[in-house]
Amino acid sequence: MIKELKYTGLVVPVDDLTVCALAYADDIALIADSPENLQKLISVLNDWCKKWRFVINPSKSNVVHYRNPPKVQTNFIFQLGDNGPVIDITDNYKYLGVYLDQYLTFSKATTVLGSAAGRALGSMINKYKSMGEMGYSTYTKLFESLVCPVMDYSSAIWGGKSYDCLDNIFNRAQRFFTGVHRLCPIDGYTGDMGWATNRVRWKIDALRLWNRLIQTDKNRLVYKVFQWDMTCHRTDNKANFASNIKQILCQLDLKKCYKDQTVIDVSYAREQLMKGVEKDWKNYANKKVKLDLYNNIKTKYGAEKYLLLNIDKYEKSLLSQLRYGILPLRVETGRFCNEKREGRVCTLCSTNTVENVEHFLFECSVYDSQRLQFIDKVRDCTDNWDTLTYNECLTKLFELKPRALGKYVKDIFLYRRSKLYK
Ligand SMILES: [Zn+2]
Numbered sequence: 030m031i032k033e034l035k036y037t038g039l040v041v042p043v044d045d046l047t048v049c050a051l052a053y054a055d056d057i058a059l060i061a062d063s064p065e066n067l068q069k070l071i072s073v074l075n076d077w078c079k080k081w082r083f084v085i086n087p088s089k090s091n092v093v094h095y096r097n098p099p100k101v102q103t104n105f106i107f108q109l110g111d112n113g114p115v116i117d118i119t120d121n122y123k124y125l126g127v128y129l130d131q132y133l134t135f136s137k138a139t140t141v142l143g144s145a146a147g148r149a150l151g152s153m154i155n156k157y158k159s160m161g162e163m164g165y166s167t168y169t170k171l172f173e174s175l176v177c178p179v180m181d182y183s184s185a186i187w188g189g190k191s192y193d194c195l196d197n198i199f200n201r202a203q204r205f206f207t208g209v210h211r212l213c214p215i216d217g218y219t220g221d222m223g224w225a226t227n228r229v230r231w232k233i234d235a236l237r238l239w240n241r242l243i244q245t246d247k248n249r250l251v252y253k254v255f256q257w258d259m260t261c262h263r264t265d266n267k268a269n270f271a272s273n274i275k276q277i278l279c280q281l282d283l284k285k286c287y288k289d290q291t292v293i294d295v296s297y298a299r300e301q302l303m304k305g306v307e308k309d310w311k312n313y314a315n316k317k318v319k320l321d322l323y324n325n326i327k328t329k330y331g332a333e334k335y336l337l338l339n340i341d342k343y344e345k346s347l348l349s350q351l352r353y354g355i356l357p358l359r360v361e362t363g364r365f366c367n368e369k370r371e372g373r374v375c376t377l378c379s380t381n382t383v384e385n386v387e388h389f390l391f392e393c394s395v396y397d398s399q400r401l402q403f404i405d406k407v408r409d410c411t412d413n414w415d416t417l418t419y420n421e422c423l424t425k426l427f428e429l430k431p432r433a434l435g436k437y438v439k440d441i442f443l444y445r446r447s448k449l450y451k
Contacts, residue, residue, distance in 0.1 A: 043253050358389050
């Protein structure tokens with residue numbers, strides 16, 4: 030059949046090869062550079078099928094007009110044989126599991142992957158709930174093996190930019206583990222979870238594909254298409270796979286590898302990409318007022334100790350909220366009723382002080398007895414406890430005594446609640 034199709038001479042040149050159809054198992058895609066030529070190919074295919082008593086299912090066959098946005102879709106009517114059934118023109122087609130839309134934006138592909146990955150994350154969260162508790166490494170492993178493979182499917186092809194629908198899933202997974210709500214500043218929990226971001230995983234996938242492609246047999250179609258893609262970028266500056274790889278390799282200072290088409294050390298690339306993530310994270314976090322405290326006590330992008338220990342879920346959530354400036358103390362809740370910052374004072378003691386994290390943890394006299402017990406327990410973590418600033422204290426506590434800190438915060442937070450809402 031392919032021979033007969035090629036015999037028509039209606040082929041599209043790719044490098045020194047010519048292509049008119051891609052066949053995989055029981056699936057065939059015809060490629061032509063004009064509607065008339067495509068109709069001719071369809072007729073040849075239809076005749077061949079008739080001869081060998083194959084039946085083409087018109088409802089499962091579609092035509093897609095790939096083009097740049099300003100151009101309008103063709104109004105050509107494609108038919109299976111003269112007076113035969115019409116093949117509909119559609120704006121996208123699923124080929125080998127990937128939706129290829131008419132402008133090759135991959136928006137449909139990523140939306141579909143997003144909803145599948147959302148379901149995968151939902152079932153993972155249900156597992157967590159049915160188990161009651163789950164450690165950081167188990168949770169990370171499950172995310173990487175249940176959700177990432179769905180989210181990253183063929184990302185080497187489309188992963189050259191960010192997609193909200195997929196980033197939302199990445200953030201939701203981290204929010205669930207840290208126990209914070211959806212309005213929590215993203216840079217807070219991202220820095221504490223220390224996961225490789227979507228973009229890093231996609232860049233690594235693209236580099237792996239690059240490594241595979243440059244080592245492929247030079248006579249194979251896939252290699253020719255790859256070289257053609259490289260040429261397209263070189264001559265027309267097209268945004269394609271080659272431009273994505275070029276951008277990644279520039280970021281890694283490996284421009285020469287792009288020019289010479291050499292293999293990339295993926296683990297080195299990953300390390301370097303994570304350094305970039307850390308730099309960006311620090312920049313963004315520093316700009317957020319809410320993350321004031323966080324910026325003072327967190328310096329390195331990476332899994333935080335209190336998340337690594339199997340701390341009670343509620344305590345973990347309180348510690349996260351405390352770090353990210355969203356613990357519902359008056360300094361935070363006052364925002365919702367437009368209270369002036371200086372007016373958001375603690376209603377439990379009579380000091381007329383703003384009820385912020387520092388006041389809540391270290392100053393408010395209402396929690397004196399709990400605080401005494403707590404300080405007794407943690408004093409041994411440093412020799413100079415009494416000379417430390419509040420931020421230095423918190424840094425030490427999160428680093429060395431996260432368990433005790435979690436218990437203390439839970440104790441006084443529940444006590445506060447019982448006092449306020451009795
Ligand atoms: Zn107070």
